[in-house]
Amino acid sequence: MIPFTGFPAGKTRFTPLPDLFFTALLPAIDDLAELKLTLYMFWLLNRQRGYPRYMTQAELEAESLLLTSLQRGYEGNPLVILRKAVEKAVARGSLLRVTISDESQRTDYLFLNTPQGRKAVEQVKSGELVLETKGYVHEAPVERESPGIFELYEQNIGLLQPLLAEELAEAESTYPASWIVDAFRIAAEHNVRNWRYIKSILERWQRDGKDDEGPLTDRGRRRRRIP
Incomplete structure (x- = not known):
């Protein structure tokens, strides 16, 4: 175990979390990797500016801090652990995924399920919002869990x-x-x-x-x- 020395005094950056995260989402998450991923997405997207705010699957898989976190307490390839955590978060509905594919590539875009995230997803699907990758837009079908x-x-x-x-x-x-x-x-x-x-x-x-x-x-x- 690596000891934590505590939060420093003075001005510190904060990442806001909605109350519903603690009262509804946190009690429902039963997988540590999914929890780490969800918190990390809040942190990452809070650091972004402008609209829309999202991460691609490839960008997440290049996040060394997240991969290091997923290695602790787990055995196996952290990329595999991350991909399973993404699937669980998408199935739960805490993350929204839009896949854009063309003849040469396929890109998965991940949004938090917030009003801004839902708006961006709908705009991408309607063609009103264009992301970096152009092509056929589709969402992979997932089985949603019943709300708690x-x-x-x-x-x-x-x-x-x-x-x-x-x-x-x-x-x-x-x-x-x-x-x-x-x-x-x-x-x-x-x-x-x-x-x-x-x-x-x-x-x-x-x-x-x-x-x-x-x-x-x-x-x-x-x-x-x-x-």
């Missing part, structure tokens, strides 16, 4: 208060993910944006069953209804 309960809360209700985090985590471990998504959707459709309403929906489904599904047992296992 913390992300759903902040998207539909507002800023998550720390006192509520434990209760949300308990609900996430108790109810199926599809139930949680549906409960938030129903609350939004009825314009009732508070956790108590959503919690009451989940508790009713647990007790009486949801649609044609049976209720949940105390251990969270679904019982079949007897015809």
Whole structure:
């Protein structure tokens, strides 16, 4: 282990991170390489100026600091580890990828999933924004993971208060993910944006069953209804 001497006194540069990173994204990431990559992308793009802000896959693979970081705690080629981390981040939705290819080359462009990143991706796809590589623009299909309960809360209700985090985590471990998504959707459709309403929906489904599904047992296992 290399000891860290601490942050120096005086003027120091900072990299801003949105609160949603800590309340929704950080609890969901279960791979250290993906976490390192995500943080590194925030740092890299914050140092860029202008619009759009992105990194190509080739540029990332030339980042010696990132590759050195990925070597610690892992066995194998750091480039392979990095590529797997990129795939996980794209599948999760924290990174957006646009691939531009022509007869001679293929370039993967990576953006953070921020309002600016989403805008840039849409402009590239529509032809309004042209990047360095010209050619056919396409996005590789990825299977998105369902949003976690913390992300759903902040998207539909507002800023998550720390006192509520434990209760949300308990609900996430108790109810199926599809139930949680549906409960938030129903609350939004009825314009009732508070956790108590959503919690009451989940508790009713647990007790009486949801649609044609049976209720949940105390251990969270679904019982079949007897015809």
